[in-house]
Amino acid sequence: MFERTKATLVATLAAIFVASRFSSHIGPYYYDIILSIGINIILAVSLNLVNGYTGQFSLGHAGFMSVGAYAAACFTTFGLPVLAFLKPLGSFLSVSIFFGLALFLGGLAAGLAGLLVGIPSLRLKGDYLAIVTLGFGEIIKVVIENVDVLGRSRGFSVAAAYTNLFWVYAMAALTIYVVLNLVNSTYGRGFLTIRDDEIAAEAMGINTTKYKVLAFCLAAAFAGIAGGLYAHDKQFIYPDGFNFLESINIVTMVILGGMGSTWGVVLSASLLTILPVWLRSIADKPEIPHWLTPLLSNLTIPYSLLLILLMLTRPQGLFGGIALKRKKA
Amino acid sequence: MIYFLQQLINGLSLGAIYALIALGYTMVYGVLRFINFAHGDVFMIGAFAGLYIAPLVMKYSNGGPSWPGAFVVLVAAMAICAILGIVIEKLAYRPLRNRPRLTVLITAIGVSLFLENFGQYAFGVDPQYFPSLINNHSIAIPASFGLLSHLRIKVSQVLIFAVTMFLLLFLRFIVTKTKLGMAMRALSVNPVATSLMGVNNDVVISFTFGLGSALAGAAGILISIQQPSVDPLMGLQPGIKAFVAAVLGGIGNIPGAALGGVLLGVIETLFVAYSDQLHISSGYRDAVAFFLLIIILLFKPTGLLGRVEREKV
Amino acid sequence: MSDPEPLLDLRDVTVQFGGLKAVSGFNFSIRHGELAGLIGPNGAGKTTIFNIITGVYRPTGGSVLFEGKAVAGKKPYLITKRGIARTFQNIRLFASMSVFDNVRAAFNMHLRHGISHALWRGKGFRAEETRIASEAGELLDIFHLGKHRDVPCTTLCYGDQRRLEIVRALATRPKLILLDEPAAGMNPTEKTELMELIRFVQEKFQIAVLLVEHDMRVVMGICQRIVVLDYGIKIAEGCASEIKTNQAVIRAYLGVDETEAAGPT
Numbered sequence: 001m002f003e004r005t006k007a008t009l010v011a012t013l014a015a016i017f018v019a020s021r022f023s024s025h026i027g028p029y030y031y032d033i034i035l036s037i038g039i040n041i042i043l044a045v046s047l048n049l050v051n052g053y054t055g056q057f058s059l060g061h062a063g064f065m066s067v068g069a070y071a072a073a074c075f076t077t078f079g080l081p082v083l084a085f086l087k088p089l090g091s092f093l094s095v096s097i098f099f100g101l102a103l104f105l106g107g108l109a110a111g112l113a114g115l116l117v118g119i120p121s122l123r124l125k126g127d128y129l130a131i132v133t134l135g136f137g138e139i140i141k142v143v144i145e146n147v148d149v150l151g152r153s154r155g156f157s158v159a160a161a162y163t164n165l166f167w168v169y170a171m172a173a174l175t176i177y178v179v180l181n182l183v184n185s186t187y188g189r190g191f192l193t194i195r196d197d198e199i200a201a202e203a204m205g206i207n208t209t210k211y212k213v214l215a216f217c218l219a220a221a222f223a224g225i226a227g228g229l230y231a232h233d234k235q236f237i238y239p240d241g242f243n244f245l246e247s248i249n250i251v252t253m254v255i256l257g258g259m260g261s262t263w264g265v266v267l268s269a270s271l272l273t274i275l276p277v278w279l280r281s282i283a284d285k286p287e288i289p290h291w292l293t294p295l296l297s298n299l300t301i302p303y304s305l306l307l308i309l310l311m312l313t314r315p316q317g318l319f320g321g322i323a324l325k326r327k328k329a
Numbered sequence: 330m331i332y333f334l335q336q337l338i339n340g341l342s343l344g345a346i347y348a349l350i351a352l353g354y355t356m357v358y359g360v361l362r363f364i365n366f367a368h369g370d371v372f373m374i375g376a377f378a379g380l381y382i383a384p385l386v387m388k389y390s391n392g393g394p395s396w397p398g399a400f401v402v403l404v405a406a407m408a409i410c411a412i413l414g415i416v417i418e419k420l421a422y423r424p425l426r427n428r429p430r431l432t433v434l435i436t437a438i439g440v441s442l443f444l445e446n447f448g449q450y451a452f453g454v455d456p457q458y459f460p461s462l463i464n465n466h467s468i469a470i471p472a473s474f475g476l477l478s479h480l481r482i483k484v485s486q487v488l489i490f491a492v493t494m495f496l497l498l499f500l501r502f503i504v505t506k507t508k509l510g511m512a513m514r515a516l517s518v519n520p521v522a523t524s525l526m527g528v529n530n531d532v533v534i535s536f537t538f539g540l541g542s543a544l545a546g547a548a549g550i551l552i553s554i555q556q557p558s559v560d561p562l563m564g565l566q567p568g569i570k571a572f573v574a575a576v577l578g579g580i581g582n583i584p585g586a587a588l589g590g591v592l593l594g595v596i597e598t599l600f601v602a603y604s605d606q607l608h609i610s611s612g613y614r615d616a617v618a619f620f621l622l623i624i625i626l627l628f629k630p631t632g633l634l635g636r637v638e639r640e641k642v
Numbered sequence: 643m644s645d646p647e648p649l650l651d652l653r654d655v656t657v658q659f660g661g662l663k664a665v666s667g668f669n670f671s672i673r674h675g676e677l678a679g680l681i682g683p684n685g686a687g688k689t690t691i692f693n694i695i696t697g698v699y700r701p702t703g704g705s706v707l708f709e710g711k712a713v714a715g716k717k718p719y720l721i722t723k724r725g726i727a728r729t730f731q732n733i734r735l736f737a738s739m740s741v742f743d744n745v746r747a748a749f750n751m752h753l754r755h756g757i758s759h760a761l762w763r764g765k766g767f768r769a770e771e772t773r774i775a776s777e778a779g780e781l782l783d784i785f786h787l788g789k790h791r792d793v794p795c796t797t798l799c800y801g802d803q804r805r806l807e808i809v810r811a812l813a814t815r816p817k818l819i820l821l822d823e824p825a826a827g828m829n830p831t832e833k834t835e836l837m838e839l840i841r842f843v844q845e846k847f848q849i850a851v852l853l854v855e856h857d858m859r860v861v862m863g864i865c866q867r868i869v870v871l872d873y874g875i876k877i878a879e880g881c882a883s884e885i886k887t888n889q890a891v892i893r894a895y896l897g898v899d900e901t902e903a904a905g906p907t
Contacts, residue, residue, distance in 0.1 A: 006762075008762060015359060019680075029359065046823070057431055086823065116580060120623060120627050121623075122625075124626055124630065126430050126431060126434075127363065127364045127430060127431075127434055128576075128626060128630070129571065130364075130431075130434060131364065131576075131622070132622065132623060132626060134569075135569075135573075135618075135619035135622050136623075137622065138569075138615065138616065138621070139619050140618055140619070141837075142612070142613055142615055142616040143613075143616075145612060146610050146612045146613060149755075166354070174844070177761075178761060181760055181761050181763065182760050182761060184761035185759045185767075185771065186746050186747070186749055186750060186770075186774050187753055187755070187757060187759075188745040188760060189739070189743055189746055189750070189758055190747060190750045191658060192736065192738060192739055192743075192747070193736050193747045194737065196735075196736040196737050196738050196739065197734045197735075197736060198699070198735070199718075199734065200730065200734035200736065201719075201736075202697075202717070202718035202722075203696060203718055203719075203722060203728055203730075203734075203791065203811075204719075204722060204747060204748040204751070204810065204811075204813075204814055205719050205722035205723050205748070205750060205751030205752075205814050206719055206747070206748070206750050206751065207717075207719045208719070212640050220726070238808060245442075248438060248442065251435070255435060259740045260738070270889060295450065300442055300445075300446040301443060301446045301447055301470075303442065304439045304440070304441075304442035304443035305439070305443060306439075306445060307435060307436070307438065307439030307442070308421055308436050308439035308440060311425065311428075311432050311433070311435050311436040312421070312424055312425065312436070312441065315428065315432045
């Protein structure tokens with residue numbers, strides 16, 4: 001039961017590698033969508049660890065994505081000597097190691113940010129934690145907007161488009177592997193206890209603060225990797241692209257998928273990436289009435305209604321089997 | 330010194346706006362233990378209500394500013410916002426009364442997003458010019474006041490201050506001297522016991538929402554008189570900041586919200602005014618509120634005037 | 643068998659909430675393997691004492707010593723690590739998890755293989771997981787919950803849920819277990835079964851038990867020593883027969899007879 005996970009991961013990575021070899025056959029339009037799906041999977045699965053499994057409500061995930069994006073972008077832009085140093089290994093290996101380092105640094109920076117944010121915030125509950133994480137996301141945005149080197153609000157251009165199918169889906173597979181393996185162990189059950197009843201968890205010897213901070217940092221690190229991938233795909237990043245609304249998007253994916261179901265979240269992340277693209281593509285078609293078009297091209301209105309409807313009718317999402325407790329009288 | 334006093338006055342006026350919005354947050358939290366994320370957007374709707382009603386009212390004053398006209402617009406906007414708040418509560422929050430708080434919080438976020446984006450869809454994304462409801466000149470302070478005569482106080486600032494004070498006193502009267510107010514206070518302590526005393530909780534909660542939203546609507550009109558540019562996203566920043574103010578003063582505590590609002594307004598204004606001397610860019614102005622939030626949550630999470638609530642084990 | 647030095651020692655413990663003194667100058671100790679009871683009218687401060695011992699509240703005065711070392715004011719999980727486990731007045735199971743997982747989660751504090759092992763899944767990790775699974779299974783079987791292993795714990799009947807809470811607490815391998823009103827909501831047959839269960843736990847696992855309970859039959863039936871609390875003050879201590887006839891205890895529970903209070907005419 002336990003042994004197969006590593007083998008499965010290796011096999012999956014190999015399959016992704018093979019698939020990526022054929023990526024040139026995919027048209028650029030679909031290629032872009034496929035990459036976005038992968039990046040959103042990383043973001044949603046990692047956030048699910050915090051919001052879904054550990055029951056802490058983080059509203060600042062996009063902030064950590066931006067930390068990783070900028071850190072990785074800075075490394076590939078200002079760290080070119082490292083690439084030069086690696087050149088003797090041949091072009092494929094040197095670029096791979098270089099980009100791998102960039103992603104690693106992005107994840108590390110974001111993880112550290114997660115630690116800085118998590119330690120003071122995680123003693124707060126529910127609504128307060130949500131607001132504070134939102135606040136930190138805003139602070140990160142404001143800081144970037146005031147730093148010249150990072151391009152302020154004008155944005156930062158990334159020269160090299162290192163991101164490809166392999167990197168995105170390899171990282172996605174890794175994220176899923178880490179989260180699933182972690183949660184499905186005795187150690188990982190600790191996260192769930194915090195979601196269910198923090199006081200009882202403490203009484204059973206579980207250091208709830210440590211678990212919460214750990215989940216937070218791990219999730220932030222993966223968000224950072226997603227950010228690094230994003231930066232080297234779009235080749236242009238700017239602070240407002242990582243704002244509160246982006247965090248809400250990711251939260252919506254987690255909720256729709258069912259908090260606490262990794263595969264459910266994978267599905268919902270894919271769905272919520274494809275859906276806007278599809279709706280936008282039909283928005284301009286002649287059959288669509290005139291007043292509907294702006295609603296379809298800028299999806300935030302249907303999105304917000306979706307959120308409300310979801311909470312009213314099916315708060316456990318598509319796959320969340322958790323019975324949400326009724327408040328005690 | 331004059332500079333400081335001037336900034337203090339500006340800060341008080343900004344703080345009054347924050348206070349009005351913060352009161353809505355704190356009242357709803359006190360009664361329902363939930364942060365109404367959409368509150369800042371009700372403030373925006375108030376401003377837009379004013380935008381559309383003002384031309385109709387100003388027809389009677391030949392298109393010019395008039396105090397009675399301003400009064401009518403203010404009251405009308407407050408009424409519209411009150412109704413909006415009650416409707417939102419009934420449709421989106423009441424069905425979720427017994428669900429975990431996080432569910433309602435997410436719904437509130439959804440309502441907020443909906444209001445903002447529907448606003449953009451219906452009113453257009455670009456900022457619009459709010460008509461001059463009053464003659465907003467600077468008040469001339471006689472030279473006999475010495476140094477103070479150099480202060481620049483605008484009519485709008487006095488108006489904001491006066492209206493806020495009045496509304497605060499009015500609110501205090503309702504909360505302490507009326508049965509509905511007492512029911513509100515009882516609800517915030519123990520909802521079950523309150524309903525057992527024959528109080529219709531739903532009515533009290535609707536009333537609370539209506540009252541808080543009306544105050545936000547008033548804030549929307551007042552700010553539009555002072556800064557006549559309105560756009561559908563104008564509720565975002567003030568909304569979050571007013572929430573911080575409510576937490577600063579102690580969420581659930583009405584005087585606390587007023588105190589927090591004023592404090593935040595003053596601190597933020599002073600920060601911008603003295604940011605050069607502190608060698609910090611004034612671009613960090615919006616982060617000041619969040620910074621304060623983090624500090625207060627770290628050191629005194631119950632706020633300046635709040636009480637500790639223990640969970641029974 | 644009983645050690646001269648007490649396992650748990652509360653000295654002069656005072657707990658004040660604002661103006662209210664929930665507990666004043668409370669002195670009490672439990673020896674290794676002893677079964678003790680804490681009783682008193684409602685609001686006497688019994689659960690507060692529990693919460694002091696387990697670290698949920700911090701005493702405003704006095705000290706709490708466990709195996710000679712101070713634990714007052716420490717975080718709850720650290721106190722559990724020292725060897726004190728508890729159940730709750732209102733059942734606090736991990737609602738989203740199965741019966742098995744509830745017990746398994748309590749093995750967390752004894753884990754030797756942490757996060758990196760969970761990810762790498764080497765031999766040591768697998769061995770420990772298997773060991774935990776079998777230990778948890780054994781515990782469940784002892785308490786006749788084995789057949790419910792994989793069902794969500796919320797589907798269990800009330801009595802089984804209470805038992806599961808005890809099993810979960812035992813999984814932390816405590817030296818002292820605190821039971822907060824374990825008989826609440828049970829019928830007489832279930833209460834008799836509970837009494838046997840508690841005695842069984844005490845003997846088989848060689849641990850001390852501190853019981854807070856309202857049902858006198860249960861308390862008098864199994865407790866070796868009983869302490870009585872009223873308005874936060876200890877008013878009596880002794881074995882069952884002593885407590886049953888103690889005037890102060892009777893007064894606290896039943897009130898004062900009016901003719902007595904008026905004095906001789």
